[in-house]
Amino acid sequence: MAEMWINMGPQHPMTHGLWNLRIKVDGETITDAEPEVGYLHRGIEKLCEDRTYTQIIPITDRLCYGSSLTWSHLYCLTVEDLMGVEVPERAEYIRVMAIEMQRIASHLMWLAAYAADLGMMVGFIYGMRDREVFIDLLQALSGSRLTYNYPRIGGVAHDLPHNFDRDALRACEYMEKKLKEYEDIYDGSKVFMMRNEGIGLLKKEDALNLGVTGPPLRGSGVKYDLRKDMPYSVYEDIDFQPRSHPACDCYARYRVRMDEMWESCRIIRQTVKKMPKGKWRVVAPRNAPEGTGFGRVEDPRGEAVMYVVGNGTDRPYRLKIRSPIFVTVSAAPKMLIGYKVADVVAIMGGLDMCIGEADR
């Protein structure tokens, strides 16, 4: 069979979103790959220039549908940096708790999609089922299932609902039980290991050079987690370990995410224990001063950065968003070349694609 180009996307079950992966195959082996994004470009950065600082929060929610809370949180961090707003400690703890719930939900969604990619329907169903637990918690917190609009500049929108800490602890217990079950299902499955081990190698140097962040970077053996290394919010006071794995393959990325879910459960327990009393929101000024604001957080998918330029009005002059997936996708050819067509799903699924944030 001669070499041929195959378009995978924009409508393809592998893509989990809306992008196009062009691969050149020789029989079943990939000899070249070329990702193409932009099918979901909405012009968010331009839209933000026409909205006031508070109106932008719902839009940043819609950046990534898998973990919308981290993005609105990041936006609020950035604007607080610009305005110099001091956030009450209780609000910080509530935010951290909500973000970690969001992280678990996002990783579970990834796990479900990954299992479905590998053809393991039971994994898809179980992941989606257990994700609902955390979606319910976040829904109790904010009133919405997917795009929460919960953080505000200078705090959060509401206080914790009644008995929320009890529910959060219960959810953690449930999740830890289920995580053990998942590890039995996945690590115990020989076929799963055959599909993952040694697939999609991304060496440490390549990962560093290509700007890959988040679980793919930690799966390549670099122990770098913004929550630990450049702590924001109250992560300094919380005891947890950034997880990494030296194997550089799909299994390492899977392992890192599973371990992160364990760590997130730990973090939620600690925030419940340490939750201070007091105000959960301060009033932020309407207009931002001239200057720049910068914020970055550890998104479930990697390093998310925002850079905002204020010009003294109530609307940002420029808002720049750095999405982790946008850069990670550009590293995809490095991982894909030399593997089989069937490995595309394992490799690209292992990156946890969320194209909404990449295209903005």
Added chain:
Amino acid sequence: MAAGESGRIGPSIDIERARTRIDEEPEDKVVRRLMERFQATISEPAMLGKGRVRIRIDKKDLFDACRYLKDSLGFEHISMISAVEYDARFDIVYHITSYQSKLLLELITTTTKDDPSVDSVSSVWGGANWQERESYDLMGIVFKNHPKLERILLPKDTLYHPLRKDFR
């Protein structure tokens, strides 16, 4: 550290002090070594909080500075490349991270509106490749020596650069 604390633009670094101190903070060290090397083109160094430094650099030394940062100072990760349009100029802001010394360097270079072009740093950091394409696509900054400077987010036949202020 709460987000609000890290906020404001910090005091500018005393360059003379930075040059002479031996037991320096990592921020000082980076600035000092950059200043030694690119004395003529670096201006306005500023501390923006713990682990965050801002430096302006002239665009003709940008590539060399980036190469130097990557190879000698251990800044192995480029976080973000953003272009900001002002009335008479474009600012291109490079956020560069060092994993070991936990530093963030905000490197700003300026280009004119008539000829919005700077050197591409995608040969230094592979991660800059798509970000530069994106800046070209949305803002119209031309990155010289870029391996494949094409539109990435918008369709190939688009005529405008939407993030410019004169685009409505």
Added chain:
Amino acid sequence: MKAEPDKSGGIGQAVMFRSRDFLKWSDEVLEGVLRRSPVGAGIDLVTKDFFNWATRNSIYPLHFGIMCCALEMAVASAPRFDAQRFGVIYRSTPRQCDVLLVNGPVSKKLKPALRRLYDQMPEPKWVIAMGECAISGGPFYGSYSVVPGVDQFIPVDIYIPGCPARPEALIDGIIKLQKMIKDNRKGLMTGR
């Protein structure tokens, strides 16, 4: 200029027909008979409700995720909401689908691809616009790259509001679509 051989009528056609022509001819004749005569109406009377029952009870949407609502679409087939009870199965290829579920903003880069997907689907087909983005552009209305509403280039049958639309809303939309199919039932033979 060479004269085209006469293809219409004549005794030659009856003797030297090609099988494809014969099929076409018989198709036309049969169709005419079935369309106009009471035979077709009778067949329709018997089969109309049965075929309609089958059509409305087995809705295969296209497995095509655009944005937030795609996640809710996936959740709708997961245990808690379980759209499979109604016979909803997602197929990945447009050739085997009945419903195009547009669940997100359509950018100008995507527009031709989406239109092509719609064209590839076999009749009868329906379109559900799920979520504000697909209905009107939603929070991205006025953006330079978002089409304000999918109904600008595809006929939409059901609109499901919500940003994002909840899975219950999606299931409700599917039931509304079933009702719509039931109300608009037509015979296969006469088209009435």
Added chain:
Amino acid sequence: MNLYEFCYGIIHWLVDLVNNLWYWLGDLLPWWFGDFFTAVGDFARSDGHLSVMTILLEGVVILVVGLVNVLNFIWIDRKLSGRIFDFYGPYYVGYRIGGWLQNLADGIKLFTKEIITPAKADRVGFLVAPIVFVGSSVLVLAAIPFSHNFGIATNDSGAGIPAGVLFAFAMFAIAPFAILVAGWSSNNKYTLIGGMRSAAQMMSYEIPMLLIVASVLLLAGGFSFGEVVDAQHDIWFAIPLFLGFIVFLVCIVAEVEVQPFDLPEAEAELVEGWTTEYCGMRFGLFMMTSYLRGYAGGALTTALFLGGWQGPRLIPDEFWFLIKAYIVFFVVEWMRWSLPRIRVDQILGLGWKRLMPLAILNLLIAAAMKTMGWF
């Protein structure tokens, strides 16, 4: 009474009924019609015509029973997968009978859909492939009897066509050809890759499977299903040939393309595999036939290894056969819903490097047993 006698009786009764009317009609007409009428009537009552008609009727009966079973299978599959996945499965269509009508609705709906042939497809291949695929798979069913009495037979002595095992496996092996043609003629890269994968996979699993079948036939000492099942009167072949049973089950799973080995229609990477371009009833036939092949696989496993229709005389033989086939199918579906998909080079490696030596070893074991005179 076996199926042949039953069908023969029906056909005989019908022919007699029609012939009476026919002769009566001939008597009414002038004499020069009479010869013709008599000749036709005599032909209708001749042995050749009667047996041909009987076999056709048998075929229809087997086909209808098979299709009803397939509908059952799909329903059970969806319900069981619902149990595994924590949901109900089909529920509201045919509410009173547990959603059983869902598959019927799917089939009827596909029947009413438009049929599209892609403009650049090879029209002949595109049309012929479903026919070959469905036809060959249905012929597998024809060869499998449910009991001594219930199966296609050419005389009233009993069930089963001679050398039925060979026929069934020969028919089973035609499918990759049809899939390859379907994949190639669709003029789509996904279908092409799917067809290629399917051909490679089925070829490489055909050989160990046939080696296992050879060992079974060696022990049974005959080529028809009746003989094979009778030979398992004392002990099911699954016990002495346990190795072969496992290998055979794996091969059957690969042959019917369910989950761990469903590479040709791997949903995640090749959109719908080799059926990507098919729509309407053609796709419906493909889907139905893939379940039909699952059913045939279960039936073959039952007949060759699980004692066929033998069981305590509480229920009729046919039901024993069906129950065993359903259980095998259930195990296959269980694997399908809970295992990830394997990769193409791994599947070929498994076939050639693991299953092939095991199959040969199994053949040696069978030969040794035969030599020792245990069977």
